[in-house]
Structures are given as structure tokens and as C-alpha cells.
Amino acid sequence: MTLSSDSEAGGEDALVGNVNKLMVSPPGYSGVQRKGHLVFDACFESGNLGRVDYISDFEFDLFIRPDTCNPRFRVWFNFTVENVRETQRVIFNVVNFSKTKSLYRDGMSPVVKSTSRPQWQRLPAKNVYYYRCPDHRRNYVMSFAFCFDREDDVYQFAYCYPYTYTRLQHYLASLERRNLPYLQREQLGLSVQQRRLDLLTITNSEREKKLVFLTARVHPGESPASFICQGVIDFLVSQHPVAQILRDHVIFKVVPMLNPDGVYLGNYRCSLMGFDLNRHWQDPSPWAHPTLHAVKQLIVQMNQDPRVSLEFYIDVHAHSTMLNGFMYGNVFEDEERVQRQAVFPRLLCQNAPDFSFSNTSFNRDVVKAGTGRRFLGGLLDDTSYCYTLEVSFYSYMTAGSTAPVPYSEESYMKLGRNVARTFLDYYKLNNLIKDNIPHQLRRLHARECFCIRRTTSTSVCASWASTGRRCVCRPSSRYAFTTKWFLPRSDQ
Numbered sequence: 001m002t003l004s005s006d007s008e009a010g011g012e013d014a015l016v017g018n019v020n021k022l023m024v025s026p027p028g029y030s031g032v033q034r035k036g037h038l039v040f041d042a043c044f045e046s047g048n049l050g051r052v053d054y055i056s057d058f059e060f061d062l063f064i065r066p067d068t069c070n071p072r073f074r075v076w077f078n079f080t081v082e083n084v085r086e087t088q089r090v091i092f093n094v095v096n097f098s099k100t101k102s103l104y105r106d107g108m109s110p111v112v113k114s115t116s117r118p119q120w121q122r123l124p125a126k127n128v129y130y131y132r133c134p135d136h137r138r139n140y141v142m143s144f145a146f147c148f149d150r151e152d153d154v155y156q157f158a159y160c161y162p163y164t165y166t167r168l169q170h171y172l173a174s175l176e177r178r179n180l181p182y183l184q185r186e187q188l189g190l191s192v193q194q195r196r197l198d199l200l201t202i203t204n205s206e207r208e209k210k211l212v213f214l215t216a217r218v219h220p221g222e223s224p225a226s227f228i229c230q231g232v233i234d235f236l237v238s239q240h241p242v243a244q245i246l247r248d249h250v251i252f253k254v255v256p257m258l259n260p261d262g263v264y265l266g267n268y269r270c271s272l273m274g275f276d277l278n279r280h281w282q283d284p285s286p287w288a289h290p291t292l293h294a295v296k297q298l299i300v301q302m303n304q305d306p307r308v309s310l311e312f313y314i315d316v317h318a319h320s321t322m323l324n325g326f327m328y329g330n331v332f333e334d335e336e337r338v339q340r341q342a343v344f345p346r347l348l349c350q351n352a353p354d355f356s357f358s359n360t361s362f363n364r365d366v367v368k369a370g371t372g373r374r375f376l377g378g379l380l381d382d383t384s385y386c387y388t389l390e391v392s393f394y395s396y397m398t399a400g401s402t403a404p405v406p407y408s409e410e411s412y413m414k415l416g417r418n419v420a421r422t423f424l425d426y427y428k429l430n431n432l433i434k435d436n437i438p439h440q441l442r443r444l445h446a447r448e449c450f451c452i453r454r455t456t457s458t459s460v461c462a463s464w465a466s467t468g469r470r471c472v473c474r475p476s477s478r479y480a481f482t483t484k485w486f487l488p489r490s491d492q
């Protein structure tokens with residue numbers, strides 16, 4: 001098959017596989033392999049690099065391998081380089097991104113680690129250039145300069161901190177080994193390539209049937225979603241007093257990896273068969289989209305069970321052009337429902353300095369029709385809330401910061417922990433959790449202020465911080481909480 005010159009694959013060749021211990025030496029070179037003839041490899045889990053072109057001893061063009069069965073998506077890369085010379089300086093040009101808008105314009109940079117320094121770090125932004133290139137069909141190219149410093153090290157570069165299927169399996173196995181009475185792990189189904197679709201249930205409660213459902217990694221390249229998801233789980237299974245109360249009153253169901261094949265294969269957006277699963281919620285096929293089909297069946301079944309009240313569905317993603325954490329929600333005719341839907345993101349904004357309410361938006365775009373949030377928003381009744389939780393691949397700004405703060409693996413997990421504890425605030429407001437909360441826990445929550453004057457992310461309103469009394473700011477937002485829903489409790 002010949003591809004036309006303007007093929008969407010972004011290169012003359014269809015890139016179908018990853019490079020496998022590929023040594024790149026100067027063209028025509030036939031001598032023995034020397035130190036400095038770089039060896040590229042992406043034949044490992046979540047690896048992605050389709051092709052390397054030698055430009056000079058110092059410069060290489062790198063091609064992302066498109067998603068399997070879907071050449072339109074080329075964003076995630078993850079590869080190793082070895083056989084380097086000490087002090088060897090190189091420029092790598094990633095030349096076939098499928099997106100033009102990118103956080104690379106705002107200071108994002110690839111992450112790197114090496115065998116002797118196994119902690120991932122972001123490259124300095126000053127070493128990274130993102131520009132429209134006169135070559136490569138005027139595609140956007142991301143170039144970065146790097147200086148190798150240890151001959152025996154294997155270096156690894158990636159779009160963002162990887163979080164593989166195997167890492168998840170190890171994490172879930174370690175949770176199981178703790179034999180926690182309130183945690184259950186089950187296999188909800190299998191992927192096309194027979195990988196596990198895991199479901200965790202976290203609760204103490206047999207009697208209370210309020211249910212929160214969380215999913216992540218429907219888009220496999222959005223690895224920050226896994227760190228958030230792990231943060232949520234870590235918090236919910238912990239001995240933290242808030243977690244204990246939540247487990248007493250709420251059932252949490254978590255599907256940490258909705259697209260295990262895509263994650264394993266190093267895709268950015270799609271499943272093995274090239275489907276963007278987050279556009280197939282309306283009619284998932286048991287053979288083409290088995291993981292999605294299984295999750296949807298479970299949700300539909302729980303929704304029909306009169307003993308269960310499915311109150312939240314949150315699908316976690318990562319965003320390639322925005323900063324901070326934020327949410328997408330649905331649009332409703334009913335103004336009260338609109339306001340009720342804004343409650344959780346507002347509470348989260350109080351708990352997580354990196355979460356932005358002003359970036360949060362409510363929409364009904366046609367292109368989002370097959371997403372989990374939109375589909376379930378139509379399916380579930382009007383006391384349920386469906387959100388997409390997004391987090392930047394790059395960084396966040398807080399109320400006080402002058403420059404963006406790059407996210408680390410830990411700060412992604414912290415956002416997850418903050419999401420989890422926000423459910424207590426929500427259910428306290430909702431009177432599900434009565435105020436017989438231990439004194440020590442009240443102190444933990446002394447930071448809370450339900451002031452809604454400020455719509456950007458902020459930790460605490462100034463009047464609350466200085467006086468310790470509930471602030472008396474007047475609502476000014478269009479989403480002002482005028483209903484009984486958001487009236488402060490009288491004992492505050």
C-alpha cells in the first residue's frame with residue numbers, strides 16, 4: 001500500500017511498530033559500532049517511538065508511532081537511548097505530532113530519567129523549543145537539547161511520567177496483600193488482548209447505598225489520570241479519620257484503567273483496535289469495546305437497582321493545552337440542578353490549591369456526545385452528577401503564584417487525595433453525614449470556608465483565616481448558592 005504524500009500518518013512511511021534496539025550510525029557507515037552511535041529502543045511496555053532519522057552526529061529526527069489502527073493520533077512518546085558518549089550533546093526533534101496547540105509553548109518539557117537516576121524529572125524548559133518547521137510539511141516540531149553525562153547509563157525520555165498496566169497490577173496486588181476488610185478487588189472483564197479490567201469497591205457499609213463511581217485511563221496516554229486515581233484510592237483505604245467516615249457512609253467503586261491494552265501498547269488516545277473508547281458510550285460492542293461494555297453494563301445495572309443511589313460518576317483525564325485541575329460538567333435546563341452540579345467543583349477548589357473553578361465549564365458540545373460524562377448525564381436521574389476531571393500534563397497556577405508550578409507524580413497524587421476528601425465536605429453539606437464528627441476532625445476542617453466570592457482556586461478566604469469565623473462574603477457569581485442546598489449549617 002502506498003500512502004499519499006499528505007498522509008495523516010505524518011511521514012512517508014506508515015509507522016506500525018516501535019524501534020527495537022535500533023543503532024543509528026551515519027549513513028554509509030559500515031565499521032564497528034562505536035560509543036556515541038546512539039541505540040534507540042521502545043519495545044517495552046507503554047513504549048512509543050516509530051522511527052529515527054540521522055541528521056548529523058548531533059541531531060536526530062524522531063517519529064512518534066501512531067496509535068495502533070488509528071494514524072490520526074500521535075502525541076505520546078516513551079523511549080530509551082543508550083551507547084552514549086560522556087558529554088555527548090544532541091538535539092532531538094520530535095517531528096510528527098498530530099496536535100498543533102501544545103503546552104510546549106508554555107514551558108512544558110519532556111521527562112527524563114536514567115539508570116543511575118531513576119527518579120523522573122522534567123527537562124529544563126529552556127532546552128525545549130516548539131515551532132512550526134519549514135521542513136516536515138510545516139508541521140509543529142518539538143526540539144530538545146540534551147547532554148549525556150554517563151556512558152553506562154540508559155536514558156529514558158517520555159511525554160509525561162509513565163504509569164503502566166504492570167505498575168497498576170503491582171499496586172493493586174500490594175493493596176490486596178493488606179487484607180483490608182473494606183476493600184474488594186475483582187475482575188470486571190478482560191480487554192481484547194485479555195488484560196484485566198479491575199474494579200475496586202471501597203466501603204464499610206452494607207446499609208448505606210450512596211455510590212461514587214470513578215474511572216480513569218480511557219485515554220491511555222493520559223498517565224497523570226492514574227496518579228490522581230491512585231491518590232484517591234490511597235486516601236480512601238487509609239486510616240485518615242475523613243476516610244474512615246467516608247467508608248462508613250458511601251460505597252466507592254473505582255475502575256483505575258478503562259483501556260489497559262491502549263496503555264500497554266503506548267497509545268495516546270485509542271484502544272488496540274483504534275477506537276477512542278470515550279466516543280462509544282452510547283453503544284459499546286462486547287467484542288470491539290469489551291472493557292467499556294463491561295463498565296457500562298455495571299453502571300446501568302446499578303442504576304436500575306432501587307437499593308443503590310449512584311450519585312457521582314467521575315472520569316479522570318489529562319489535558320494537553322490547559323493548566324491546573326478542572327472539570328467538565330453537563331448543561332441542564334433546571335437552574336437548581338445547574339447550581340447543585342457546581343457544588344462539588346467549588347468544594348474541591350477549596351481543598352486543592354491547584355484545582356481551578358474558573359477553568360471548570362459546563363457544555364453540551366456535539367463532539368462530546370459519546371463521552372462517559374455526557375452519556376451517563378443523560379442516563380442517570382437528576383440527583384446524579386457526572387464530571388470529567390481534567391488535569392494539566394504540565395503545571396498549575398495558584399492564587400498566589402507568579403509562575404506555573406510543574407506537576408510532579410506526587411502533586412498529581414495529592415490532587416487525587418484532595419478529590420477523595422472533598423466527598424466528606426459534600427456529604428456534610430448534604431446532611432448525609434451528620435455532625436457527630438469527632439472534635440479532632442473538625443479541626444482538620446477548620447480551613448473550610450464556603451465563601452463563593454472568589455472563583456479562582458484559592459485555599460481559604462482571608463476573613464476566615466484571620467478571624468476563624470465563617471466569612472460573610474456576599475455571593476456574586478451566576479452560580480451563587482441561593483438554594484437551601486448551600487446554606488451553611490446553623491451550628492457553624
Ligand SMILES: [Zn+2]
Nearest residue numbers: 219222317318
Ligand atoms: Zn482524555
